[in-house]
Amino acid sequence: MSEFLTQSWQFLPILLQGAWLTIQVTVGSLLLSTVLGLVWAAMRVSGVPVLAWISSAIINLLRGIPIIVLLFYIYFVMPDFGITMSALQAGIIGLGIAYSAYQAENFRAGIEAVDRGQLEAAQSMGMGWWLMMRRAVLPQAVKIVLPPYGNTMIMMLKDSSQASTITVAELALQGKLIATSTFQNATVFTLVALLYLIMCVPLILLVRHFEKRGSK
């Protein structure tokens, strides 16, 4: 036990640097996926067939491509078209784009779960589409969307480890590097798992809070 603590004390600073990168990747890609997901969802429920079709095509395309392939494409292929970026930027953009498809489906489900009578009430008082969404639909949809949104946040936090494949030295990659050089696999990966758990617990509690609030 004392050996574990000694080694932990030695490895922790490097792992915490990795954890900080994990948080950056997660928060950045969460923001991007939220914005893009809202755009795809708005197009899908706009009632304009061409927009709905484009949105549907994008969502299906993104759902059909593994995140890791998307990351490789952005980091290794885009420079061929003159678009270069750091590994961190590529990681955030790749994960953000990939998860925008799932966010869009979350948002769409939330919007469509709002009672049809609410839309009709808004329309019947002369509201246009955007005003109806802003004043009547979205405030109600948010309550429905928050629990699945929280779950997506947790999945994104864990999937941020995929950014390691394009050299983002986040928590999982830092752990792997330490383990490779010290052969202290058990200590290192126990610490890595604990750090992921510590980051996930607040999110799990947040989801539980959303679920409780939603059921009221």
Place this chain on the structure above:
Amino acid sequence: MIEIRSLHKSYGSLQVIKGIDASVAKGEVVCIVGPSGSGKSTILRCINGLESYEGGVIEIDGIKVERKSETIKAIRTEVAMVFQRFNLFPHRTVLENVIEGPVYVKKENRQQAIEHAMQLLESVGLAEKAEAFPSQLSGGQQQRIAIARALAMRPKAILFDEPTSALDPELVGDVLDVMRRLAETGMTMVVVTHEMQFAREVADRVLFIDQGVIVEQGPSADVLNNPQNLRTQDFLRRVLHPM
């Protein structure tokens, strides 16, 4: 004020309105009665542009009602609608529900909208509930708020789609009282209802609709007390003497 000529409406292959001609004059109260599924609510929804229609014309003060047209929003601000299930916004207080249209659609001054809303809430007997949320109110109270919300738009006419059908029997009276008082102010009203006593007392005219056509129409006393058509007679017998 409201003119309907040769209205036809289908849902897929099912034709629900098969050529309706009707008009509602300013200040008139018209009740539409008839069996379930006869197309009564569909007519109201077409007037408000919530449903499109395939044939015929609906005009409000000479302006054609078309669901996809640019004029539909303006028409809706002048012809308000009260729904069977109230459709109040659950995330807003009673007062916010009532000022929603005036402030965000008609761009009225917020303070003036609040003053008007409080007067309307007073008139429906619910001023003390201004800060409550819809979920804290009974169905009857919610429907009276929905009527206040419709009135807040200062409409030229109000369409009522079975406003008491979702209410427990003991709550129906308060809503009908509010509607009765509204009719006395000269408000143009089109009411789809199963409340025959209300129609008899308040309506200027009654339209009896069955299977998408007007079977009989005329002054309420004539249609409801002395129906000429066999289908009207049969319907009224079943509604007034269900046992």
